Amino acid sequence: MSEDRNKILEETIKRLLRRGAITNLQKIVNKTHAADLSVVFRNLSVNSQRKLFDMIVDYEQRAVLLSELSEYTFTDFIETIEVEELLDVFDHMPADDVADLIADLPPEKADAVLEKMKTEESEEVEDLLSYDDDTAGGIMVPDFVALSEENTAREAIESLQKDFPDVEMPFYLYVVDEHERLVGVVSLRQLVVVKPGTPLRDFMTTDIFSVKTDMDQEEVAKIVARYDILAVPVVDDNNRLMGIVTVDDVIDIFRQEATEDMLKMAGVGEEFVETQSVVSSTRIRLPWLFASCIGGILAFFIIGHFENTLKQVTYLAAFLPVIMGMGGNIGTQSSTIVVRGLATGRLVADDLRNVVCKELCIGMILGIIYGGLIALAAQIRFGAELNTAMLAVSVGLAVLSSMSIAALVGSLVPMVFGRINIDPAVATGPFVTTSIDIISVYCYFKIATQLLGL
CATH class of the missing domain: 3.10.580.10 (CBS-domain)
Structure with a gap:
């Protein structure tokens, strides 16, 4: 419902801006919460943003709007606001929000703002700016009883x-x-x-x-x-x-940290894509995709090592996607559960043994179920042609091995990273899936070679 309302609001504002219906725009802008306006701002030109901002009569609403803007939108929009006008808005904001916004200003503008602020408020804001952004001191409110x-x-x-x-x-x-x-x-x-x-x-x-x-x-x-x-x-x-x-700051922290974890897990950095240039996005993704590339090359050499096995039983190649896919999926599930548990405090690094054993058991149970199912499909499709059940057994055991090892790796790696104080989120995504693919391919061909006597 909220998304639909914001979409309607955005379309209405854009239509009124095109028509130049200033009176209607003023009514809508001053009746709409600033947090909703901040969502609309993301999809407007800087000139249109400035027009809407000037229509806001209440300075407290202006203050809320600025504090709700994303860093990317704020950086562009703030260029249109003079220092004196900015000071009028900052007078209606808590010191911690002022400090956050000043930290995002260009250095020259930030210095000018601090210089012109009232001495007491300026010292308060400067004290907040002396702490790192992601610490308690950087996010605290200095006004209390x-x-x-x-x-x-x-x-x-x-x-x-x-x-x-x-x-x-x-x-x-x-x-x-x-x-x-x-x-x-x-x-x-x-x-x-x-x-x-x-x-x-x-x-x-x-x-x-x-x-x-x-x-x-x-x-x-x-x-x-x-x-x-x-x-x-x-x-x-x-x-x-x-x-x-x-x-309210805690809610923002959880949203920010969850976003960072999700982006890290995908191997695309810590910032939204709209805040990154093409060069920056490419540079961030390059090493993670390189890891996947290296993993693919290793898998290629492993398959090449079992070339004779494939030549004798070409049907083995048909099951590679499902074996690698099942392993990759359960590995991602395990790593996501563990990373989220560590991020929310529901899991701690000292729980390593219990968590890993539990995920390994789950992986083995699921491996038995799906291994049996895929083995049955292999026997129905190829059993009569090969006149042996060993292909089905090989596929079933490969699925069991792949899913068990994937659950083990997916839970063990982030737990170990958490214990040695490395962000567990970086241990998931391309890292886990690539390693699981390599292990799955090797186990599959090794099992098939032994059982089929190739």
């Missing part, structure tokens, strides 16, 4: 109303000592159910889930998801509260 443990519940509520009206995540109040070190956390529910005169230290939660500023964003996201919290505090090495990572 932090109160002394001596404050009472009444004072905390008054402080929320007076001093923190614009805080992005007011659902948690963080309690700090005189050195700004995190000592506890209070939820809004706790705050409103206790007696007004109760000090925060008497009912705050001291068992706190916190992360360090240099923790990888994927690990931060796993913590938020595992403990079902709306935000997680970010502390430095001295346990001083520096900021918080909110659940």
Whole structure:
């Protein structure tokens, strides 16, 4: 439904742009959520994007639109916006979103923006920019509610109303000592159910889930998801509260990491194809396809080694596609399950033995089932002509071997990569399928040669 609505919105906007129906366009643009407009922006020219942007009256909507644009779209569109106009939009954005957008600006424009921003805000943004983009410090929000443990519940509520009206995540109040070190956390529910005169230290939660500023964003996201919290505090090495990572950022992290894993598994890099030039895309895909090429050459030599076997029983060639295909499919399934499990935290590298044994058992069971099925088909088709059942047995055993080894390789390789701190996603796709193809071909011809006495 959402895709259909966005498609209708895009077609309507394009039609009104062609007609120059400014009044109707303004009504649609200002009634449409900026997140939906960001989807439409991807398929418009820069001039059309600028026209729509100028029609947005609410600066907060402009801010949401800029923060929702893809890096590729943002980079082109931002060239049309002057520094002063950009500053007006940034005034309506959280500091962490401002830092993300400034990081994507050309260096000259980024410096100009930082120079003209208000001193306090500029320092806040520069502090965020000092952290790596994919760490807790790089994605944290520096605006949070932090109160002394001596404050009472009444004072905390008054402080929320007076001093923190614009805080992005007011659902948690963080309690700090005189050195700004995190000592506890209070939820809004706790705050409103206790007696007004109760000090925060008497009912705050001291068992706190916190992360360090240099923790990888994927690990931060796993913590938020595992403990079902709306935000997680970010502390430095001295346990001083520096900021918080909110659940909306966690959703973006999971989407980003899942996309990167999928692209890595396919051997096409970490970015969407529209953000890559032809040269860049070619350079990224070249080594992975080279691995497939080398695998194909090795398979060619293996088949050549069993040339006499093929000459004597040419029917063996008919089963090569199904044997390699079944092995490749179950290998991809196993590697995908393991990579996804490692990415979401449901699996850890220490589970290696259990995971590999389980996938191997599954591969063997499926191999027996499909090996028997394909062997039966081989016997029905070629049994009478060859006057032997050994071809069917050879094909069945080859399928069993191929699927068992594929499940083993597909689960073992990413688990080993995860244990040695290499991204498991790079172990799938071309790498796994190519190695499985080579092993499957060798096992098939070796088994057939022995059983058929060739």
